[in-house]
Amino acid sequence: MDKNELYQEVLLQYSKRPKNFGPMECATHAADGHNALCGDEISLALKIENGSLSDARFTGSACAICTASASLMTGEVKGLSCDAVKKLAHDFREMARTGSGDGLPPRIQVLDRIHLFPQRVKCAVLPWETLLSAMEHEVGGK
Amino acid sequence: MDKNELYQEVLLQYSKRPKNFGPMECATHAADGHNALCGDEISLALKIENGSLSDARFTGSACAICTASASLMTGEVKGLSCDAVKKLAHDFREMARTGSGDGLPPRIQVLDRIHLFPQRVKCAVLPWETLLSAMEHEVGGK
Amino acid sequence: MDIPTIREQFPFLGEKVNSHDLIYLDNAASSQKPDRVIRRMSRFLESEYANVHRGIHLLSERATDAYESARREVAGLIHARDESEIIFTRGTTEAVNLVMNTWGRKHIKAGDTILLTEMEHHANLLPWQHLAREVGARIEYVPILENGTSLDLEIAATLLSKKPKLFAFVHVPNTLGLENPAKELCRLARDQGITTFMDAAQSVGHQEVDVQEIGCDFLACSAHKMCGPSGIGALWGRSELLATMPPFLYGGEMVDRAFYDKPAIYRDSPARFEAGTPPILEAAGWGEAIRFLREVGLENIQSHSAALANLASQRLRAIEGLHIFGPEKRASGIVTFSMEGVHAHDVAFFANERGLALRAGHHCAQPLMRKLGSPASSRASFYLYNTEAEVDALIAILREAVSFFR
């Protein structure tokens, strides 16, 4: 496959049939993310128990890259400690900027070409930024 | 003499040795005129009696064109009725724009080339505009 | 209108993307420039450039001539009564902000109403919202009919009869492919003594616009949307209104007399509203662009652009799940659409890989696009150098995108 092809087969699969897509009941944490320039909008809902993410789901209307990234992300972070999630988010952003994804789970590395498309980096990173923001925002009433 | 020469001998004489230059005592009317773009500043003082200009003098710091024009003007308007002065001012502005000075006193026609130098038209016209303004401004106390 | 000859004059058409010809359908964001505008600007910089107005030397005279003759071109283009009614700004956005800060702050008070429409670009929305919040005024919106096919003119009449202080509306929106009935709206407003501001960013240079016939009080437009350079645009206002307005920006050229310890005395329009060194080079370029457009003919340009937009929308409607905003029939060169199951951002990226420049997003009209149910949509906008073959390519690429992404 062409290294310069952005939309790889596996990535398209994730965007066409996103995992963990849909509302969550009894979320403990949540946040909205959006990319005003192109119109990506996603809402992230988390269940955090004893310092770990026990569940993560998203809704919204976003491009293929953002949707695939959110789908991969929500799959990957379930069960991790909050600290491990932060580390992962940091590493992901690094990969999105530089292309080097060492230490990231292999599945996520399908996005390792995104740095070749600077105007799409934001799309891939948006779910992760929204995740970090959600971890800081407890759902009201809890 | 070159038709395109702005500074004619006679004009220079009027600017080097302006007539009616200096303050006036017991002026009945006065106004200041200025040309912010190049820095011409003149003050005009008039004596108006029974609807006629019995005297006109000017002071200030202005370029050769403006000074010569003020000098010629103050010489010409003395003794004229206010209406005749207004007509003269109108004709002068016409000449400054178009070059056609028919009906103007011959002495004033030394400025008939000013329309060839659009950026100097303002200099020549400033005394006349100040004159019209002065005729509307009675000196306080009178 | 001879399109091949026109196309020869636009150097950007020589560009390739991945060996595809470049198809530029992002004209509503900004238009490309013909060679003669580019050359006019080079020539100007080579032999006519200096600061304007203040200089008594050859280059300053040449620069001032070019600058002031551009003002006359703009005045002629929109049929202003006098060139002193044309104020050069950076563009439409600055023009709206100028009126908001001068006329607006002077006349709009707590409890007053500013009437806008639901289809405004952010440029003609946010300044008024800001002013309203600051002084305690209210904003009302003339609503759109379903799917943005038109303004609701009945409600417009009702809202105008409530005598808002200002009615600011877009002439041709950058989204819906329609033209608002400006003349009718201004007549309704004038009957009530309401001041009107018309955002003409998408209409001036794209069709005949005659402020006398329309009867508005202010108009704003941008050179870059009509084959001119970035960095310049104009505000037109009726001289009676301009004469009562305080300055906007303060600095050189707008002042007659300045003192350390007394209030300055300002000049009249247009100088009063053009503080500092203005966009000089840009005026030279814009003047040339206007001459070009008038030679081509504004009616020709309008009918060409609208014809392409109509052709495109007819053929787009045949794509399943593709939805076009606005009326059935296009009045401008603009076609905004969404595609079920394919995000606008992906469409634009996919299209670009094939040489086609589309716009994706909210088109600086977030509230409108949200109301239309589509926070992100795609937009194709046509101008004088576009062709039917480019419409074919648009359709082919979008069909390909649908099968790729769905």
Added chain:
Amino acid sequence: MDIPTIREQFPFLGEKVNSHDLIYLDNAASSQKPDRVIRRMSRFLESEYANVHRGIHLLSERATDAYESARREVAGLIHARDESEIIFTRGTTEAVNLVMNTWGRKHIKAGDTILLTEMEHHANLLPWQHLAREVGARIEYVPILENGTSLDLEIAATLLSKKPKLFAFVHVPNTLGLENPAKELCRLARDQGITTFMDAAQSVGHQEVDVQEIGCDFLACSAHKMCGPSGIGALWGRSELLATMPPFLYGGEMVDRAFYDKPAIYRDSPARFEAGTPPILEAAGWGEAIRFLREVGLENIQSHSAALANLASQRLRAIEGLHIFGPEKRASGIVTFSMEGVHAHDVAFFANERGLALRAGHHCAQPLMRKLGSPASSRASFYLYNTEAEVDALIAILREAVSFFR
């Protein structure tokens, strides 16, 4: 610095006036442009132009690259910590007005003092006077020493110790041929917690200017004074200050979320302060101008310009009745003078007939020139392409003028 090679790069030097070579000594009003800047702009319009930021297509990417790389060039030129501290404006004048309307309106209240100097250009005088009048603040001025040889630094220290809210001063005035001790002034201000605004219209691009070393809080400059195009300039501000400032103009690009019925949410600097389509072409040109100036070397440019100004003033002093404003020794390329019995307007006209471009008038510094006793004066200002032979011509023409007019 190889002047002949530099001169070859400036096409305007090919112009003639009445068959005389053109001698351009009006650089303080605006500078001429080298060929590479002119060509950069043509090339940009031919193959890189589109609207910035919002587009996901090739031309929009190229345009955005050029635009943002110009921001980096400006940041580098003045040693800004981060490019997000650079806000593109139309020029110095708009930059001052921006700060007046945002930081100024927020922080300056009734009874506060704004400290200026007596040598400000109208651009750094009138906005503050307007604000002061509007909110009921006071303006104080650091006085000049006799004949404008320098600021009175003792009084400056006293006035600063009275803790004005803002000290706005010109770095290099456009009249007096001096450079203010910016670093010292900013240190005095900072010791008192006073915010500083520096008008650097005449210094950036003419000498090294390092905002970190100087220690000011805001700086404004214009591209057209440094071989760049008209229509663009910059405001630099410390990010801590920019972060607290409300927007200036409202419209597209500066907003994150807009609604019909809720307050909009604005973006951060620089987007927050760049509403609407910015000067895109102009940024491309300015970026190239900065690269050019840095290749030539800013220190070379400064010492060349000041050397010519010093040579000119020495020789001018030999003309009877000619009076030069400012200090004995020139720190910049500027020489402003008056001639007894010869009005500046005539001098400029007479000089132009012989190919020499001088400036006459108040140089947008009316109060200063009035204080110096000369409402109209002449100014010769030198830049990198001027030569000693041109100084000779200046002297010869002025001598001729004296015998002609006196």
